[in-house]
Amino acid sequence: MRGVGDVFKALADPTRRTILDELTDRDGQTLFEICARLASKHGLGSSRQAISQHLDLLEAAGLVETRREGRYKFHYINTTPLEPIVRRWLTKGPT
């Protein structure tokens, strides 16, 4: 369904927000790359399956898009769903 609520739910978890930080820093990473960089740069000891489930959720919310190439799967951040989210309460007058 990829409704608005999915975006908020995806952003509710700190690990998922850190994943978005990582993809902002270097877009198009594989699952193993993300795991390695989360561990080294952010000090997160999450397992591969945990990160994979987080990526599934981010993809379901439309915040991450994927591209398969052989046995690799690259993950790209998509900030499009983010803009209208908060603007909902910020805009008092007509845009």
Added chain:
Amino acid sequence: MRGVGDVFKALADPTRRTILDELTDRDGQTLFEICARLASKHGLGSSRQAISQHLDLLEAAGLVETRREGRYKFHYINTTPLEPIVRRWLTKGPT
């Protein structure tokens, strides 16, 4: 603590987002007013205690501020914590 995670957690629930919608429409409502308008305008049948707990959470996140006056407690929306939240991933270059 009122950290960044509290704001995301507060926004994760659809009822709390509807409460923010209501306060955007009419600021400074009491608990009973919010309950009544949530039921009539938004079709939500949440109990008073449920709404009260949601308001506590929104206040802990800094999204709602309160002012007591006699036996009434008025709730005001505060959008200040919202701006830097999403901008975190939107800004690629210097603002």
Added chain:
DNA sequence: ACGTTATGCAAGTGACTGCTTGCCTGTCAA
């Protein structure tokens, strides 16, 4: 003073969430 109104506090419950565990599929190099 007494009852009503508006709100607060806290324990208990069912559902959801994040994570683990174990096994399976598909791809590439030798």
Added chain:
DNA sequence: TTGACAGGCAAGCAGTCACTTGCATAACGT
């Protein structure tokens, strides 16, 4: 073809969350 590598699927478990239930506090009208 065999083994290693990248990723996927699904069941189970512990913690959290939203909600209810029941009682308590405080302010106001009469």
